[in-house]
Amino acid sequence: MTEQELAEQRGQKWHLDRRPVRTLEEARSFVEDVGFCLLYQEHPPVLLPTFLGAWAGEDDRLPTAQHAFADPRTQPAIDLMVRLLREKAAFEASLLGENVFLVSASVFPFFYGLVGDRNPRQVPKPGARSKYSPLAQDVFEVLRRQGALNKTRLRDAVGRDPSPQALDRALGELWSQLRITRVDYRPGEGAYWDALYRWAPEAVRQGIEVSVPEALTALISKYLDCMIAAEPAEVVEFFSRLVSRSKVNEAINALLSARELSFTMVGNSSKIQVTPPRVAPVRNRLSERR
Numbered sequence: 467m468t469e470q471e472l473a474e475q476r477g478q479k480w481h482l483d484r485r486p487v488r489t490l491e492e493a494r495s496f497v498e499d500v501g502f503c504l505l506y507q508e509h510p511p512v513l514l515p516t517f518l519g520a521w522a523g524e525d526d527r528l529p530t531a532q533h534a535f536a537d538p539r540t541q542p543a544i545d546l547m548v549r550l551l552r553e554k555a556a557f558e559a560s561l562l563g564e565n566v567f568l569v570s571a572s573v574f575p576f577f578y579g580l581v582g583d584r585n586p587r588q589v590p591k592p593g594a595r596s597k598y599s600p601l602a603q604d605v606f607e608v609l610r611r612q613g614a615l616n617k618t619r620l621r622d623a624v625g626r627d628p629s630p631q632a633l634d635r636a637l638g639e640l641w642s643q644l645r646i647t648r649v650d651y652r653p654g655e656g657a658y659w660d661a662l663y664r665w666a667p668e669a670v671r672q673g674i675e676v677s678v679p680e681a682l683t684a685l686i687s688k689y690l691d692c693m694i695a696a697e698p699a700e701v702v703e704f705f706s707r708l709v710s711r712s713k714v715n716e717a718i719n720a721l722l723s724a725r726e727l728s729f730t731m732v733g734n735s736s737k738i739q740v741t742p743p744r745v746a747p748v749r750n751r752l753s754e755r756r
Contacts, residue, residue, distance in 0.1 A: 467695070469733040475694045477525075480515035486523030493546050494555045496520050501573045501688040505547065505566035506531045513693060513700055517568055518543045531564040548651050554666055558648055560641045561707060571669070573688055578673025579681035581708055582644040586663040586670055590645065597643060601628055602636040606645055606661070614649050614660035644670075682709060682717045687726060687740055695730055695737040 477483045479500065487496045496517075497503065503515040507528040518534070519525045521543035534540040547568065550556040557574045559581075561567035569577050583590075589607050590598040598606075601624070608623045609615060615623065617633055628636070637659060640646040649665050650658040663670045676684075682705070689704065690696060698718055705714040718738070721727040728741040 467730065467732050472694055472732050476515075479692065479694065481520035481523060482515075482525045484523050487517075487520040488546070490546065490549050490553075493517075493520075493550055497550065497556045497568060497570045498572060500570075500692045501685075502567065502569045502577070502692070504562065505544075505568060506534050508562060508565060512562065513696065513704060515692065517547055517566075521546060544651075551648070552650065554669075557666065557669070559644065560638060573685070574666075574669050575672035576676055576681040576684045576688075578644055578670060579676030580678060580685060581642075582662075582670070582673050584674055586645065586661070586674070590640070590643075598639050599636055601632055602639040605633070605636045606640055609646060609659060609661050610664075613664070614658045616652070616655050616658050618655070620659070644673075678709070678713075679717065679720075682713060683721055683726075686714070686717055686721060690727065690738060690740050695732055695739040697735065697737050701738070 474483075480503075481487050481496055487493050500515050503517050503520070504512065505517050507516050507519070507525070507530055509530050516525075516528060518539060519528050522528070522539050529537045529540065547556075547566070550568075551558060555571050557569050557571070557577075559567045559569055559577060587610070589610065590596065590603050604624045605620060608620060612623060617630070617637075621628060621633060624633075637646065641648075644662055646659050647662045647665055648657045649660045652658065673681075686701060686705065689701065693700075698715075701718060702711050702714045718727065722729075722738070725741055727738050729736050730739050731737075
């Protein structure tokens with residue numbers, strides 16, 4: 467395979483070949499096929515498809531999150547994404563700041579198994595070693611007790627009149643550990659947040675049952691299926707946002723030893739790929755747990 471052929475195969479899989487994703491069924495199929503994607507392009511680029519690129523059917527001058535408001539393609543793409551979220555065909559997660567990380571319904575339990583909290587109903591405890599601030603604790607308790615709320619109602623329910631910046635930080639703390647999720651967007655009211663265990667109890671239950679090594683190897687396999695092929699360093703770079711580099715390297719080596727991954731030459735560089743079935747049958751980890 468040449469580098470050009472790899473780029474063409476990725477473009478086809480990521481719908482950058484003038485086949486825009488416009489209907490709910492097309493969007494569901496796209497997210498399920500790639501497993502996960504970003505909403506917007508990143509600068510410097512991150513090796514992932516984007517939902518906005520799939521909606522546009524091309525990657526010409528795609529905006530970053532900071533400039534997306536000025537692009538006419540942004541709002542209809544977001545509207546379609548929200549429809550996916552409402553029917554739980556996909557889930558949002560926090561990975562790269564303002565950018566949305568979108569995960570398919572079938573992959574999400576593995577993502578939860580890697581980064582989610584094993585006691586999702588328990589109110590997080592603040593402290594010197596805690597990942598959560600006192601405000602994050604209060605926000606979770608309010609959502610657990612009252613259900614989905616937007617930021618205006620959250621601020622009133624929490625009391626103490628937290629600043630918008632402090633409330634955003636608290637929501638970010640909870641979201642990064644998959645304690646909460648955005649469940650709706652309403653014009654004039656903004657996003658609504660709820661406890662994830664209540665919004666998607668079955669997905670959370672499945673995620674709790676997945677061990678970290680199992681989750682990581684399944685996600686690496688899905689990532690390489692989405693990339694077609696990638697350098698080991700690129701795989702490590704992506705997943706190091708979630709776990710340590712040593713754990714990613716261990717998972718890659720385990721998959722290579724099991725012959726679930728194999729090396730392939732792309733141009734003059736050696737990359738890894740999901741082993742083609744004709745060489746060694748690949749166990750479909752995602753299907754096994756359905």
